[in-house]
Amino acid sequence: MPINKPQSVAGIVIPDSTIAKQATALLLEHGTEFLYNHSLRTFIFASLGGMQKKVKYDPELLYVSAVFHDLGLTPHYSSQDLRFEVDGANAARDFLKSHGLSQQVLQLVWDAIALHTSPGIAEHKESEVALLNYGVALDVVGRDYSTLTEKEREDILQQFPRSDFKKTIIPTFFDGFKHKTHTTFGNMNADICAYMIPNFHRLNFCDAILQSPWSE
Template sequence: MTNKIIAGVKIPDSTIANQATELLREHGSELLYNHSLRTFLFASLNGRQNKIKYDPELLYVSAAFHDLGLTPHYRSEDKRFEVDGANAARDFLMSHGIPPQTLQLVWDAIALHTSPGIAEYKEAEVALLNYGVALDVVGKGYDKLSENNREEILMQFPRHDFKKHIIPTFFDGFKHKPHTTYGSINADICACMMPDYQRKDFCDLIRESPWES
């Protein structure tokens, strides 16, 4: 992907970025690869439009890893998939000698990418990743994306019935641990895909706590 520029955004070509791409290709699917690259491009365009200073390499690695927690190689038995992806990215960057503060930044970006109302108020890379994901998955900010940019990005990283396939892809990543979706938007996926799924109710948890009053 050397010196590739799409919609005016340069795809990072560092050793770290290229290795992250290789891991995404190896352990992800075509759907997750295209989604992750679109997410990076959408996030980068938003950063440029709003004159936000950010580290392209860190944003790229965050985008590459943000859904890898759904995959068999990285997913755990007991953690939210976002945490699995964040842990994987942290381990990857740690192997390259990246300092702790930067590791935490990337960890937060991935762990919070499905947390609307929180991520957008954190550091640039965290907020931008959340923006890019939301634009690609639910179309948030679609009207701010020019038709030319949209067409150029989709030509390189097509959606291929993304709406049809992304919900089952999400579900496959955590159907073995639906309890981890409590308190997150992923509980909606379980409710959609599991006819007998019973969500935990926060009010019930309060009423049923061991406290006497």
Template sequence: MTIAGKIIAGIKIPDSAMAKQATELLREHGSELLYNHTMRLYLFAALRGKQNSLKYDDELFYVSTMFHDLGLTPHYRSDDKRFEVDGANAARDFLKGYGVPQQSLQLVWDAIALHTSPGIAEYKEPEVALLNYAAALDVIGRDYDKLSASDREEIVKHFPRHNLKQKMIGEFLDGFQHKPHTTYGSINSDICVCMIPGFVKPDYCDLIRHSPWSE
């Protein structure tokens, strides 16, 4: 199904060559669950931006959304970096091929790298804040009631959730169970504790008390 240019909940899906290629990469390397999740994110965020009259680069934001979870996939994930950083690096490399300026590259990198960082992302540029907002809305239902029921229903009709509440934890875990140490200091460490037998996340108090400093 060609999604480019389609209007859903009053929002037009970007149809530039760059947007189409980003979507194709998601379709190629991501699962159906990740694809639907990602498309919902874009639409949720675009509606929020429209409601709040935010000014931002829609095409760059769309690419940020397409890449935001690709760091979980076998094609893009590394052995030693947070999955958010893997996705951010992949998006930056992709955009360099389109001659996108450095400031915009950094904006996209920040949006992806910080999309699981509540308490930080919402205070940055609209592209960064919107991606964090939409990810939290789709995964944990934050601000669920601020989106109209009709918009929610239309978006989910086009991009079904497919038991996301039961499947998303496993989708996340698949992306970083080989490198659980990279989740330190992030919300993803909770997934490792929940799903990896015997995993104990580092305790910051212990790290302070056992630092090599003498005093």
């Protein structure tokens, strides 16, 4: 897998602790070059957001969160019945637990990954949770694109190219949960299923209310 491992990009130092290196190794082992570049861009964007917003955050925990945030899409970590975000969060929690980190740290990283597709919630939690959501949104849908300088964009994409990202990310998402489309009920991943599956029938919250077993 031809990948870049720079020490810093756009003024952001990439963590190289034992935990960071082992997390990266898992991403390279079980993920793809495409997911690696997306995850590293996410970390850089999240870190730049932290600098711009002048918030304190733990770079190592943010990095691990970014590295694991889409690993729930991969066959190695994907479950049969959980949202892919939860699969990634569980994997990160198990990984960090093996390093003897505190329950508070485990929960923080778990929340960051599990909530990274939950705008309206993530930004109101701890810095690492909010910043991961920020970095993901900037890379996937270009939120706050204008906050980046042209030089920052060039530096980041030179190291971690997008590789036809717009055409690739949707099927990449779908491949990660096409075997459990029921897990997309009530979240944005249902949009992926509707795009990829002709005549996809979304579960509807109003139907669930009206068809409940209660008599009234």
